[in-house]
Amino acid sequence: MLGCEAMVKCLENEGVKHIFGYPGAVICPFFDSLLDSDIETVLVRTEQNAAHAASGYARINGGVGVCVATSGPGALNLLTGIATAFADSIPLVCITGQVESEQIGSDVFQEADVTGAAESFVKYSYYVTDAREIPRIMKEAFYIAGSGRRGPVLIDIPVDVQNTEIGDIEYPEKVQLRTYKPTISGHAVQIKKVAGVFSKAKRPLIYAGGGVHLAGAVSHLRDFAEKNGIPVVSTMMGLSVMPSDSPLFFGMVGNNGVPWANKAVAESDLIMMIGARAADRAVSQPEIMADGKTLIHIDADTAEIGKNAVPTIPLVGDAKKILKQMAGEDIKVPDTSEWLRTLEGYRESMGRKREKNKDYVDAAEFLELLTSCMKEKSIITVDVGQNQIWACNHAKVKEGTRFLTSGGMGTMGYSLPAAIGARKASSGRQIVSICGDGAFHMCMCELSTMMQTKAPVKVVVLNNTRLGMVREYQHYHYHDRLSAVELSGGPDIGKLAEAYGIRYLKLENMDGARGAVDEFLAGNDAAIMECILDPEALV
Amino acid sequence: MNNKVLQLLVDNTSGVLSRISGLFARRGYNIESITAGVTADPKFTRITIVTTGDDEIIEQIKNQVAKLVDVRDIKVLEPSDSVYRELVLVKVRVSAGDRQGVITIADVFRANIIDVGPESLVVELTGKQDKIEAFISLLDGYEILELARTGVTGLGRGISNVTYLD
Known part of the structure; x- marks a missing residue:
């Protein structure tokens, strides 16, 4: 068996069904071996989107996404996608071809030090020098990417290593890493303490982040919240941890979130922050997370505990495992109905009275309408910019629906490739x-x-x-001195859709929006709906 | 802000030193000195880093470093519980007349003269940082042509704090 065949065999052993990639000369041995496998290759149009598609795939599938590129420019195009995954702790295995081992360091055609370039935003990286190491490295890569605080792992593999004969391989059943041992179970003493503080809490609050999704702990968290009547707020990455219409869900926190969610954080006497890191966009003053209240911080990553807010009870481990451990405790939260009524009051009174735009499509109203018309258990992928903020605050997330966006890195262009990847993990949604x-x-x-x-x-x-978000920023901070934000060069999106053979709808204002949305969502085909917005609209 | 000596045990993989120094660089942690060498078990490397920061920063450094896949162990070597050593080589310009003066200073510090030339001496001294600083400052009256310091390495005292290797 050749090294490249071993790579494919290893992917099959990991249960990989789809990979996202773009070939080039030095990754051709691997692409050749894929022809003898049932693994489906999705050929993207630029490598960055291979990583985004793999990210969308992993987030829906719950496993590890795989993307592949060639050396040099292919690998470098992948970098933004890798960094995007790293910022949101998305598990990826990223494979890059590399020039001949003997030519490394001599600046040959399409040579780039990708492990060096990616160093600061991968969880780990391998440069493979010996084809016999492929099974061990693949096993480790999947394990590292998909355990502890998830993240991308890069495997850079020279073309001659892929072409080396290595005989039969045995895929290791277990990893043997001397140094990497993520904590899974929460410390029993800490769990008891958590049970203790909940039984004394008057205004408890769950602050859920993306880690809840990554750990597959959404249903466990909901069970805990619903059983004890505890309100939930979420970070951007945590969105869709609860359906929008849940009486316990009070929206997204942060400077782009809703005021009543931030008010809930400020007024609670006990916060259970889970799978979140009190990042700058979520909490501008992390002190308020801890001052005068009890803060429980549950996270897979020890280094996040106390980085931004210092918790009363740190609890390192897997969110799902810890919630299961908590379910085994006799936790009795005092009646929260008055606290919930207070929060409900804030939701009603603090809502910004928006003036609806009559001449154009009102983005907030439109997104509320669109998502209200969507099915349960659907997938919403959202990009970066004003659209993201409107969607975060106005989308109606239904039962079982997932909301995917690039939170940490804020990478524009994420939504479409992520949707294509998500589709491969979820036919029917x-x-x-x-x-x-x-x-x-x-x-x-x-x-x-x-x-x-x-x-x-x-x-x-x-x-x-x-570029609406930048325009808005320049409006507020540069007194409308608008610089490099106008995108008036077309194309005519209707003609573009026609060129691709995609069904196209256009909405110029909110008249007839409901009918247009119904028509747009109907049918099991792809469609583009262009909504004409006021160029001066603010979020 | 005070100096802290960190001791790391890491997997002896290619690129491990760059992963660690890269982490310090991108998170804005300071490296005063860094030394590395294999342990009794060649699978592992021991790295000693002198850094600065308040307790909160040191805690962050420990957590972020510990998270790297290659890192087996990190601890702070507290002065009260540890021994530190650094080695320095100093090349001093000397004439026949002042050669003896340098040798006398070296003797007081129990330093070794490891090279003698017609116009220079190379002195080797091992010791704690303050001893090395004191030695260098005593050479103030002479022309130091070149100076090379290894950076601090250290070990905890006794057997209570040993990290045993698999």
Whole structure:
């Protein structure tokens, strides 16, 4: 067996069904071996989107996503996608071809030190020098990516190593890592303490982050919240941990969140922060998370505990495991109905009275309408910019629906490739991808991938012919001195859709929006809906 | 802000030193000195880093370093519980007249003269950092041509704090 065949065999052993990639000369041995496998390859249109698609795939599938690129420019194009996954702790195995081992360091065609370049935003990386190491490295890579605080692992493998004969391989059953041992179970003493503080809490609050999704702990968290009547707020990455209409869910925290969620954080006397890190966009003053209240911080990553807010009870481990441990404790939370009424009051009184835009599509109203018309258990992928903030605060997330966006890195162009990847992990679920025109320009090459893979993604383009978020920033902070934010060069999105053979709808204002949305969502085909926004709209 | 000596036990993999120094660089942690060498078990490398920071920063450094896949163990070597040593080589310009003066200072510090040339001496001294600083400052009246310091290495005292290797 050749090294490249061993790579494919290892992927099969890991249960990989789909990979996302783009070939080139020095990864051709691997792509050749894929032909003899049932693994399906999704050919993206630029490598960055291979990583985003693998990210969307992993987030829906609950496993590890795989993306592949060639050396040099291929590997370098992948970097933004890898960093995006790293910032949101998405488990990926990223494979890059590399030039001949003997030529390393001599600046040959398409040579780039990708392990060096990616060093600061991978969980770990391998440069493979001996093909016999492939099974061990693949096993370790999947284990490291998908355990502890998840993240991307890079495997850089020279073309001659892929072509080395290594005989039969045995895929290791277990990893043997001397140094990497993530904590899974929460410390029993700490769990008892958690039970103790909950039984004394008057205004308890659950603050849920993306780690809850990554640990597959959503149902466990909901059970805990619902059994004890504890309200839940979430970070951007935590969105869809509860359906929007749950009486216990009080929205997204942070400077882009809703005021009543921040008020809940400020007024609670006990916060259980789980799978979240009190990041700068979620809490501008992390002290308020801990001052005068009890803070429980549950996280897979020891280094996040106390980094931004110092908890009363730190609890390192896997969110699902810890919630199961907590379910085994006799936790009796005092009646929270008055606290819930208070929060409900804030929700009603603190809501910003928005003036609806009559001349254009009102983005907030439109997204509320669109998502209300979507099915349960659907997938919403959202890009970066004003569209993201509107979607975070106005989308109606239904039962079982997942909300996917690039939170930590804020990478424009994430929504469409992520939707294509998510589709491969979930046939049958309705998928809507929401982006602004700026982000659409960054990823519209993937419309071609969408059509080739017959992914019935409904793409919403909120078109204000502006980089709206930057324009808004310049409006507030530079007194409307607008610099490099106008996107007036087209294209005509209707004609573009026609060129790809994609069904197209256009909405110019909210008249007839309901009918248009119904038509857009109907049918199991791909469609683009262009919404014309006021260029001066603010979130 | 005070100096802290960190001791790391890491897997002896290619690139491990760059992973660790890279982490210090990108998170804005200071490295005063760094030394590395294999342990009794060649699978592992021991790295000693002198850094600065308040308790909170040191705690962050420990957590972030411990998280690296290659890192087996990290601890702070507290002065009261540890021994530190650093080695310095100093090349001093000397004439026949002042050669003896340098040798006398070296003798007081129990330093070794390891090279003698017509116009220079190379002195080797091992000791704690303050001893090395004191030695260098005593050479103030002479022209130091070149100076090379290894950086601090250290071990905890006794057997209570030993990290046993598999």
